[in-house]
Amino acid sequence: MRKNIRKYLFISIIIWMVFCSQNSLLAESLFDDRRALYEKTEALTQVPWYYLAAINQYERNIHTLEEDQLVGIQYPEEKWYGLLAGLESKPDFREETLSLFQGKGKDGSGDGVASYSDPEDVLYTVALHIQEELAKGKTFEKLIEEFYDREKAGLLISQYAKMFHHFKQVDLSERAFPLPTNYNYSYRSTWGHGRGYGGRRIHEGTDLFASYGTPVRSSSYGIVEIKGWNKFGGWRVGIRDAQNIYHYYAHLHGFEEGIEEGSFVEPGEVIGYVGSSGYGPVGTAGKFPPHLHYGMYRDNGTNEWAFDPYPYLRHWE
Numbered sequence: 001m002r003k004n005i006r007k008y009l010f011i012s013i014i015i016w017m018v019f020c021s022q023n024s025l026l027a028e029s030l031f032d033d034r035r036a037l038y039e040k041t042e043a044l045t046q047v048p049w050y051y052l053a054a055i056n057q058y059e060r061n062i063h064t065l066e067e068d069q070l071v072g073i074q075y076p077e078e079k080w081y082g083l084l085a086g087l088e089s090k091p092d093f094r095e096e097t098l099s100l101f102q103g104k105g106k107d108g109s110g111d112g113v114a115s116y117s118d119p120e121d122v123l124y125t126v127a128l129h130i131q132e133e134l135a136k137g138k139t140f141e142k143l144i145e146e147f148y149d150r151e152k153a154g155l156l157i158s159q160y161a162k163m164f165h166h167f168k169q170v171d172l173s174e175r176a177f178p179l180p181t182n183y184n185y186s187y188r189s190t191w192g193h194g195r196g197y198g199g200r201r202i203h204e205g206t207d208l209f210a211s212y213g214t215p216v217r218s219s220s221y222g223i224v225e226i227k228g229w230n231k232f233g234g235w236r237v238g239i240r241d242a243q244n245i246y247h248y249y250a251h252l253h254g255f256e257e258g259i260e261e262g263s264f265v266e267p268g269e270v271i272g273y274v275g276s277s278g279y280g281p282v283g284t285a286g287k288f289p290p291h292l293h294y295g296m297y298r299d300n301g302t303n304e305w306a307f308d309p310y311p312y313l314r315h316w317e
Contacts, residue, residue, distance in 0.1 A: 030068055031171040037070065037123060038170075041108065045127040051140060052123060053170055054160035058153065061244035062301030071119035073126055080105040080116050080125070090116070104129070148301075156299065159223050160242050166264045172221040172242040176267035177316040178208065178249065178294055179217065179274075185210040191308040204306035205248065205295030206313055212290045214274040215256075216249055218265040219294075219316065227261050233293060234277025234285065239265060246304065248295035251278050253285075 034056070038049035060072040078085045082103030084093065092113040098105045105114035108124025115121050133143035140161065145154030163172060179185050187208040218239055225246065226238040233250030237259065240246050253275025265271060276290045277283075296309040 028171070030070075031169075033070060035170045037120065041120075041123050041127045044108070044124065045131050047127040047130045047134075048161075048165070050161045050164035051130060052127060053164045054157045055126060055144070056123070057160050057164075057242055058157045058244070058301075061299075069119075071123050073122050075105075075116070075122050075125060077116070079103070080114075092116075150301075152299070153301070156240070156244065159225075159240055163221060163223055163242050163264065167221060167266075174221065174267045175312075175316050176217055176219050177313065178219045178292060179210055180215055181317065183210060183214050185214065187310075187313065189308070189310040191310060205250075205293050206308075206310045207291045207293055208313075209289060209291040210274045212253055212273075212275060214290075214292075215270045216252060216272045216274060216292055218267060218269045218271050219247055220245070220265075220267055222247065222265055224259060224261050224263040224265065224271075227255065227259065229282045230278070231280060231284075232278055234279070235272070235275065236278075237271050239271070244299040246297040246299070248293070248297065250293040250295070251275055251288075251291060253277065253290070 034053070035049070038052045041047065041052055042049040056071055056073055059074055063072055063074060065072045080098070080103055081087070081090060081093075081101070082098060083101040084090065084098065084103060092115040093103070093105070094112060095105060095107045095114040098114055104125060105116060105121065106125040106128055107114045107121055109115075109118055109120040114125070129147070130140070130143065134140065141154040141158040144157045145151050148154070164170065185208055187206055190203050190207050191205070192203060220239065220241040222239040222241040224237060225240045226236075228235070230236050230250070233248070235252040235254065236248065236250040237252070237255065238246055238248050249272060251274075252272040255272045256270045259265070259271050274290050274292050275285060276288055277285045279287045294309055294313070295306060296312065297304050297306050
């Protein structure tokens, strides 16, 4: 009986490993295809590939899309078709026809039509818009802000572009547990628990208790958006990743050398050290046991809100 159980367990592990390997290869192929499309469009328009990757990533973050969808940009139909947008049936038109009716859709694939459902055509159309706006003297951040009619969209997409450019890769989804797993630490779900300092409020994160000086690591690729003192969080760091998630590390004892606002970080990179700072003016410490407060906030294209990081921590651990 035990031999059969071990046999089935071994087979199950092998099947799971093959499944994970196949999924990894498929994901890698998809990222390669996206990079190839970005670079092809860059060659046609001289718009940097990382600008296009940033816009596509932002749209993928704020829309529910199929994982294998090459381009997630939702170009406004009224801009694509112009005066033809009111038609009940919208076949694929030649770009000359669309232009005649004040439509912006372009043929990026070279098949003779500007298809709203063709990822190459959509990306090419977006790239031409960027090209035109840059030629007018606008910054990338400003033209993005105007395109989405949202100031924060300009900031976020500019940050993503900087990340893609810095890391020179399209897949920035890797994650790491924020504390070294060979150190002593403990944590449990503390989401929503009450907090009294500064007025009644709920706990928006997970507390990971560890000794003073335990290294705190970035859980993602990202850019340091904020660093310094906060009366609630003490010495803290805020890092934005390419998935529209803001990672908040608080109550630190100190920062790792070289970590500054605008710095790029990778999963597992040390950014600071566990402490007990906070709940008072600059330098206040020791009002509670040393621990890392870890929070996660997501931007959905309209606003930003906190969500429970505990399930993610368990998975990364």
